[in-house]
Amino acid sequence: MQDFEVVSADAPSRGEKQPAPQAGSGFPRAARLLKHADFERVYKQGRRHFSPHMTVFFLPQAEGHARIGFTVGRVLGGAVQRNRIRRRLREAVRLCRSTLQGAVDVVINPKKSVLTLEFAVLLEEVGRAFTVIARKLAEK
Numbered sequence: 001m002q003d004f005e006v007v008s009a010d011a012p013s014r015g016e017k018q019p020a021p022q023a024g025s026g027f028p029r030a031a032r033l034l035k036h037a038d039f040e041r042v043y044k045q046g047r048r049h050f051s052p053h054m055t056v057f058f059l060p061q062a063e064g065h066a067r068i069g070f071t072v073g074r075v076l077g078g079a080v081q082r083n084r085i086r087r088r089l090r091e092a093v094r095l096c097r098s099t100l101q102g103a104v105d106v107v108i109n110p111k112k113s114v115l116t117l118e119f120a121v122l123l124e125e126v127g128r129a130f131t132v133i134a135r136k137l138a139e140k
Helices: 036-045 079-099 119-139
Strands: 047-051 054-060 067-070 104-110
Touching (some): 036 054, 036 067, 047 119, 079 104, 079 119
Parallel strands (some): 067 104
Antiparallel strands (some): 047 054, 054 104
8 A cells, every 4th residue: 555645735845944924914912902801891891983884982092003903703603704804804994093193092893794794895994983983182
């Protein structure tokens, strides 16, 4: 009997090196809200912006840079649907993040419609929300 290895056409071979991710192309850990206490502070002390497919909470900070978090509850579907919503939002935020200038913590709470929404519309809505937040922060 002969030993053989099954290789998928999509998977790289074991010895093959993966291309390094490009600088600035991701959503770095420093740009994310990660702690429960930070989320609570934004909810309790921050302001809100309502849009058709999401509610955006934001709280200006004294120093630092913009940090963004997502809350996708179980009411929005199973784990697969919630993760898809999170991935779509993360990509939209990554593309629009430069709109936010200064130190602000943002929490995005999506509605179920984000799952089936055209990505261009989602991108426009996230960009509009960030523009409104930047304008409100400039007023202070």
